Amino acid sequence: MSALVEKLSSKQQDSLIWFKAAAISDFPDDGGACIKYKGYQVAVFNFDNKQRWYACQNLCPHKKEMALARGLTGSCKDEPKVTCPFHKKSFSLHSGESLNEEAYCIKTFPVKVEEGHVYVGFDSSY
């Protein structure tokens, strides 16, 4: 069963378009920066000195501000999160769900690091 799930998800990953965003060194340590992909703004974060990477939409759904990349990162229990600098709304970087028990949620994207570069995965709808 678990092998099947792995296969399925790797298949899903295959269909992603991996966008080469920027060099690892272009990102700040333990924090976020914004990248542009086509017309979209995507916030990319790293934790533990660039060991763990996450990405999500830059738009905070609360007041529609392009701001999440400039938010503080952190964790809530084991959940990695980002907090919008405008009104301190927090979102899980795993699920994209609000951590303030509100109806807002954000889109998250997979990230991989290869040969000194950071790639963000988009499906074909982007």
Add this chain to the structure above:
Amino acid sequence: MKRIIVIGNGMVGYKFCEKLVASNYAAHYTLTVFGEEPWPAYDRVHLSSYFSEANAEKLYMAPLSWYEAHGIDLRIKELIVGIDRQSKAVISHKGETYFYDYLILATGSGAFVPNIKGIDKKGVFVYRTLEDLEHIMSYGKQVQSATVIGGGLLGLEAAKAVLDMGLSADVVEFASRLMPRQLDEAGAHLLKTKLEQLGIQIHLSKMTTEITGNKAIAGLAFADGTSLETEMLIISAGIRPRDELAQTCGLQVHDRGGFVVNDKLQTSDPYIFAIGEAASVEGIVYGLIAPGVEMARQVANQLMGQEVTPFTSFDMSTKLKLIGVEVGSFGDPLGESEPVETIVFEDKVKGIYKRINISKARKRLVGGVLVGDTSSYGMLLQIVQNQLVLPPNPEDLILGSRGDQTAGSGLGIDALPDSAQICSCENICKSALCGIIASGIEDIGQLKSKSKAGTGCGGCLPLMNDLLKHQLKTMGKVVKNVVCEHFEYTRQELLDIIKVKQIRSFKVLLTEVGQGDGCEICKPLVASLLASTWNEHITKQDTIQDTNDRFLANIQKGGTYSVVPRIPAGEITPDKLIVIGEIAKSYGLYTKITGGQRIDMFGARVEQLPDIWERLIDAGFESGHAYGKSLRTVKSCVGSMWCRYGVQDAVSFAIEIEERYRGLRSPHKLKSAVSGCTRECAEAQSKDFGIIATEKGWNLYVCGNGGTKPQHALLLANDIDSETCIKYIDRFLMFYIKTAEPLNRTATWLNKLEGGIAYLKDVVVNDVLGIGEELEKEMQFVIDTYACEWKEVVNNPELRAKFKPFVNSNEGDPSIKFKALRGQKIPALSQD
């Protein structure tokens, strides 16, 4: 459906409604309430706070909407002038008739006005209602001095109000001591000494025979032939129950006033009840809130068919803070009810007096008096009320245990029986509170709102706090103000760790004493601690800063930033004004004068910030730290340089202060001001620290606040020279930085600081902790290591490169849009 009518919407009348609402009266009754005053019931106990805040709504027991929401027909500004017992109806001054099945008289009391010659002169007032206060305040503006007749509880409250108005205050008391019903000779004498130190003149054993003056009062003449000059008189010589309605319907009243009621609080007509100060129980009128609330509960319970115990007598214990002096009186304070032995402790140096009365058999505590320190009041009252057995050395009760660990034990909150009454206003016992705490209460605010305990006089709050902490502890909950889930320490403990372990980065601190990845609470908090301690450039660890500190500018709607250069004390040359104008023009920035005498330029894109600052720095400007939890502005008036009233050079001193503390990181933002004379044009008393010039030097005020909960700053030191003033500010600010909880302004910090302003004065002025020099040294380090953050960024290409919206593109953010308004630009949001 039966009809209840309540005459009177004071505190007790309101409490009656509250009790009925709590037992869902609406299924059985309609409820109509009449109040003659133009506002709903308000908190008369804390009336004098009206002088410092002048906000009547804050004093309301409940907003008008509360009555509406609970189906209560509240008719304010409507006076009931007659009762027709035959047809069970009341008649209002408008001539309207309202029928009742049960009538509640909660008419309260009016001020007792003694029959003195000249009582009708201008400038003579009573101290009772909000309207009285408004009259007092408006008359007080034209005079310099005011006298209060009456040295009891309410009279001394009135004297505080006189001080708050900035007038010189005199108190005249007929008896040979202050608060004769609550305090003994020695306790009252100490209270008198303390009040005199605060500038209140006290005149005892004085019977006023005449109010002198032509049309308006000019003075008082006393029976002993002496006299006193005064421009205003406030009478607070006791209360007189409002029982005049009895005459219209033949209800029985007591010779000394008040509707006569039985132990079910029924008047001579069984369908009419009287509660509060309008009722006379066994010849006694209870002029305190707690017995009034108890009466309200009794009657409400009767009407709702619930069990009631007869109302016979009521404990008159009281504890309050009179003009900063703590006074407590409990049980039988003077030992008049039975033969007693007394134990007295007096410390004239610290100004503390404590007396306890114990029964002849030395088994029970009967009552006592506390002046200057009422910390043991709650526990002592409990011992009296619950008839607890006294410890072998009863003096421990007021002295504390001295060395011997066993003494005094068994008298903690633990020893109280479950039935112990904790809140006497609401009659709530220990077991009820424990039950509520067990249902998942974490702080005192929740406990108050869920239990209603502590919402009356507030005297039981310390005891409730102890109980809460104790219960949480026994439930295995750690009671500690930890920062967040990542650090099991308080802010102050983290500061100590940073200093002792010489930690300079968030990452190291998290690895050594924290867990997880940090969050939006602990990261900026640690950043602030590191900055206050090491004062290194804050962009060195930019990703632990809030976005404003990360980009050294204030984020605004639409994602652009605003730029505020420092303009110390608001003094600026025409040339510099032109530079700001030119920069704003070339970047198309919206400009506005801030509340702190500076100029704010809005609408800068993140990538424009370094260029804008390069030009500002070239013209001699530096960062204004408007983005930081740090010193913002030191506002000033023009002072003796130009102003014909100025007594000191306010602008020069404000510049010196602003340049001294610029860049200082603190638990929250800091605002300051310097006024050149007592007219206070710089509004220094609303600042975290404010300075007002005097003929002899400066008065230093601290812990003021504007914002949501305005609070006036308190005087820390007066008539000090500039050097001393700066020394005290150094100590004050560093002490605040070291001890405040995160994001607490100085006002909030002071409100939580045990011992309040007196303790702060002890630490800063008297240096009782012996840390004055250390605090000054720490401040000097921060001052010596100051550097303009923007200057460093502008001159450092690596730091400059961080100011761009996208890492994979050199474009600007296309989502930023503006529209025009009155010749400038403002953000155009997506919904526009």
